[in-house]
Amino acid sequence: MKRRVGLLFSVLLLCQPASGAMRLGVNTHFDQGWPLVSFDDVTTARAHGIRDTISWGKVERTPGVYDFTGANSGYVDHACAAGMPVLLTLTPRNKAYDRGETVYSPEARRAFAAFAEAVAARFPCVTALEIGNEINGHALKGRMTARMPQSYIEIVRAVHDAVKPRHPRIRLLSGSSLSVATGFFDRLFGAGLLPLVDGVVVHPYLTVPEQLPAQLARLRLAMARHGGTKPLWASEFGYYYPTPEAAPPHALKLVTLLSAAGVEEAHWYALRDEPYYPNMGLFKGRTPKPALDMFRAVQMRLLPAGDASRIDVGDPLSFVYRFGSGPYVVWGAGRAIRWTGAAQAWDAQGQAISPPTQLGDDPVIVDAPGGFTLGTGHIIADTLTDFAGAGWSYHVKRGKAMTEKPLSWVDWNWTSYIGGRGIQHIRVTGAVVTTSRPAKGNAPELIERYQAPANQPVFLSACFDAKPARQQSVRIVAQGKVLFSGQINGQTSTPQIPLGVAGGGTVDIIYTTAQVGGGAQPIRRRIRILSAADNAPAQCAPSGLDGGGGVPQPGA
Known part of the structure; x- marks a missing residue:
């Protein structure tokens, strides 16, 4: 036992993080x-x-x-x-x-x-x-x-x-x-x-x-x-x-x-x-x-090597981190990446691989003292990996007059969400949108709005998923024109929709439920905004609950 304890102590000394890391x-x-x-x-x-x-x-x-x-x-x-x-x-x-x-x-x-x-x-x-x-x-x-x-x-x-x-x-x-x-x-x-x-x-x-x-x-x-x-x-x-x-x-x-x-x-x-x-x-x-x-x-x-720090590459969907002055950990939404000089790379299990030439969903460890250069990308927004990021706002229409009001962050007993205090079951998280309908009166409309960048063509790719017993109505509207309308019953993906909002217009994704008095009606969704169509299938939000199933979700 003394030999084992000594070995434990020796290994611990060899595994210390950098000071302050x-x-x-x-x-x-x-x-x-x-x-x-x-x-x-x-x-x-x-x-x-x-x-x-x-x-x-x-x-x-x-x-x-x-x-x-x-x-x-x-x-x-x-x-x-x-x-x-x-x-x-x-x-x-x-x-x-x-x-x-x-x-x-x-x-x-x-x-x-x-x-x-x-x-x-x-x-x-x-x-x-x-x-x-x-x-x-x-x-x-x-x-x-x-x-x-x-x-x-x-x-x-x-x-x-x-x-x-x-x-x-x-x-x-x-x-x-x-x-x-x-x-x-x-x-x-x-x-x-x-x-x-x-x-x-x-x-x-x-x-x-x-x-x-x-x-x-x-x-x-x-x-x-x-x-x-x-x-x-x-x-x-x-x-x-x-x-x-x-x-x-x-x-x-x-x-x-x-x-x-x-x-x-x-x-x-x-x-x-x-x-x-x-x-x-x-x-x-x-x-x-x-x-x-x-x-x-x-x-x-x-x-x-020290703590990680994110390198600002002007793109919220490209995740480039460096531990101290040592290795990088990189992943993201498909931008090309070129490494300057010699580079070594490992996957998430530490297995040696070729240095990546494109950012992907899985992170890669790269030791590249000479740095890197990123190419251009065509995905400019993603509700899943950059939830509530630049360009997005959230609103609700409800009541007899269906007056539109903004939604904002709500901190509660669990993970924060976007909603309104006193507005039951109208909530938005990174993967789930929740609505409800009162026993009497109009069905509220929850609006997820994107402000498109000026002077740039914009396309929308979306995946929606609702349980058959809790189906939701979804409309996508830009410039007053309905570009998509459907009753979501199971998983539904849109084609890549040209939005026609060049010049900085807005696109609204509008959620309502027809189920009366049924409490919270969740729909899982992922919406991506692209600057160019690529004919790739829509990507869906992962299933599962935060907390390994143990964290109550707002309305889900």
């Missing part, structure tokens, strides 16, 4: 009984550290008596012996206090804070404490929920006052949110969270990684409204992948975007597949999976 760890479940041999897999992955938990109720069964044992916390001793950093999530519930509910009484809050301090004192490798997991869901239970957000702030304040004076090295983190839950955190910020924590934690499980930067930017704006920003952490990220092979390209995008957003530390979920999440692990049992190759490539080739 994002640290990349991995989630484990030693608290749930994983064998210690899984630490060998952490080493193989070259993870910076692990995220796990110690269950308060297993350690303090009798009030005031702590019993740290090999069974309930020995894995942390093992990590400390190896010099491995540990992020611990602590859940403020214990059957010995407040009937097992999330602590709400002063006595129980003090007891939880004392337990957190005992953990910090015992384990020198614990670098951060996360106070609750996915607390915008159902993690907070019992009477304290009636006094949210103040009751949660009281818990964090108790931990802060017990831990920080004695252990200033510990990073005290907010509880995590499932999704980038800006509206949820905004209420916590307003109640006084920010002065008490060293970081704010999110779990960005995203179908479309390209939507992450805008979500994190909104969260930072919410912090700024309340007096200042704190570092962001992503203590879980990944996706509920349909196949093992789908993980590396999607995950490489996420890692790149998290690093470019200045996230301080991120932890992949998870080290191993679990029965209920069969394609999220780096390993299946002890067998490596494709995601492991991606993870190792990031740790060995990218983060040692």
Whole structure:
């Protein structure tokens, strides 16, 4: 065992990111009984550290008596012996206090804070404490929920006052949110969270990684409204992948975007597949999976060079990032790319390939000290990968007079969307548009409007998908002329439609539902605007829900 611990320590020293770059760890479940041999897999992955938990109720069964044992916390001793950093999530519930509910009484809050301090004192490798997991869901239970957000702030304040004076090295983190839950955190910020924590934690499980930067930017704006920003952490990220092979390209995008957003530390979920999440692990049992190759490539080739930064190429649909002054990670909407001088390239699994000559959907790692030159492109807008980007606006017509009103961003308990406060079921996200029809009166019209660039021919390519039981009516109108009209029942793609709006006119995509009183009626869609027809088939939005199926969607 001593030899194994020494090997762990040696490998960890070789896998450090550049100073100040994002640290990349991995989630484990030693608290749930994983064998210690899984630490060998952490080493193989070259993870910076692990995220796990110690269950308060297993350690303090009798009030005031702590019993740290090999069974309930020995894995942390093992990590400390190896010099491995540990992020611990602590859940403020214990059957010995407040009937097992999330602590709400002063006595129980003090007891939880004392337990957190005992953990910090015992384990020198614990670098951060996360106070609750996915607390915008159902993690907070019992009477304290009636006094949210103040009751949660009281818990964090108790931990802060017990831990920080004695252990200033510990990073005290907010509880995590499932999704980038800006509206949820905004209420916590307003109640006084920010002065008490060293970081704010999110779990960005995203179908479309390209939507992450805008979500994190909104969260930072919410912090700024309340007096200042704190570092962001992503203590879980990944996706509920349909196949093992789908993980590396999607995950490489996420890692790149998290690093470019200045996230301080991120932890992949998870080290191993679990029965209920069969394609999220780096390993299946002890067998490596494709995601492991991606993870190792990031740790060995990218983060040692520094954090990623996006290179402005004048095109929101061309994603060109560079890690420090080292390798690039590139993908995008089909523009040609030429590399200057010698260049080496690897796919998302770190396998050597020829340097790309055209940007595609899958990201590619390229080491090209001489730089690059991009060719021209003909795709100028995409609702999926540049949602709510330049040229787009959103409106609704409703009521007896069908007066048009603008829609704007709405921050709520989960991922932000475009809609209107008090306007039920009229919502727009990157992949889904939702409408509804009241029992009486006119059916509202949700309008997705694009302002075409001047002096340029414009074509529209669209794919719509609605369930047969929730069919939607869609019209595409430009210059007062109906260019497309259809009842969407299943998946429908348009041909590439010339819009005839040269000179900077607008095109409206108008959604209505005929179903009366049926609640939210979602339609999945992807719309691309082209400067030249290319006869390629329309591209559709991917299916699936953010959060691996766990995040409520606005109306979907």
